[in-house]
Amino acid sequence: MPNYVLPFPAIDPELVSIGPFALRWYALAYVAGILLGWWYALRLIGRASLWSAPPPLNRRHADDFIVWLTIGIVLGGRLGYVLFYNPAYYSANPLSAFAVWQGGMSFHGGLIGAALAAALFCRSRAVSLRSMMDLATAAAPFGLFFGRLANFIKPELWGRASDVPWAMVFPGAGPEPRHPSQLYEAALEGLLLFVLLRLLTHRFQALQKPGTVAGAFAALYGLSRIAVEFFREPDAQLGFLAGGLTMGMLLSLPLILLGIYLIGTARGQ
Numbered sequence: 438m439p440n441y442v443l444p445f446p447a448i449d450p451e452l453v454s455i456g457p458f459a460l461r462w463y464a465l466a467y468v469a470g471i472l473l474g475w476w477y478a479l480r481l482i483g484r485a486s487l488w489s490a491p492p493p494l495n496r497r498h499a500d501d502f503i504v505w506l507t508i509g510i511v512l513g514g515r516l517g518y519v520l521f522y523n524p525a526y527y528s529a530n531p532l533s534a535f536a537v538w539q540g541g542m543s544f545h546g547g548l549i550g551a552a553l554a555a556a557l558f559c560r561s562r563a564v565s566l567r568s569m570m571d572l573a574t575a576a577a578p579f580g581l582f583f584g585r586l587a588n589f590i591k592p593e594l595w596g597r598a599s600d601v602p603w604a605m606v607f608p609g610a611g612p613e614p615r616h617p618s619q620l621y622e623a624a625l626e627g628l629l630l631f632v633l634l635r636l637l638t639h640r641f642q643a644l645q646k647p648g649t650v651a652g653a654f655a656a657l658y659g660l661s662r663i664a665v666e667f668f669r670e671p672d673a674q675l676g677f678l679a680g681g682l683t684m685g686m687l688l689s690l691p692l693i694l695l696g697i698y699l700i701g702t703a704r705g706q
Contacts, residue, residue: 470580509554517546567647582627656696
């Protein structure tokens, strides 16, 4: 037991509750992340100097795509959790897969869903897929930041037992102080990743080589997630996999390879 343990700031997961209706921080995080990401994407589109030619996307594309993206994130995130993290339970209780209000979303599944939504949208509108991927991933850290804060407030996805001075005793996680790994992820996947991608888009003109920003996002997210997995408690139903790896690590490895491929094959417009 460490000499100092930070008290967990117990925050009601429901921001507002009126009768059967409840607005949860978790839902608000998704809304805030998507709306701020949309706003930031519009600002990027509006900066013609960031592109080597007139932007291959316009405001109407961004406005229409936000609906496709939201559906892809929610469906992919839920299906990814069902298939990657708890297939045995949901095979025995298939109707529970639709109970999204009970929690259970996978980032990697949401990313796959978003990529499929982007591919279908771009094909239907004759828009550059790589440019759309660049735009979406440049804005993605907003959603990651607020999503990890919501994980912390809930609380869920807490860290491993630790004696660091900032360890916390999370409700439902036993008496041991633990790493606030949700905050580590908010800092790495949200704040730091946003800063690095902004440097690429504004300082290094990466949008002029479609696929570069998306590749950097994939590789940097994968590395960040693997780093945090060393401090994060694995999902109880999975535990540690072979060699002490976790499911989050395994799913992030192909993401890093994809990122390297996208950067290596990026070409100027």
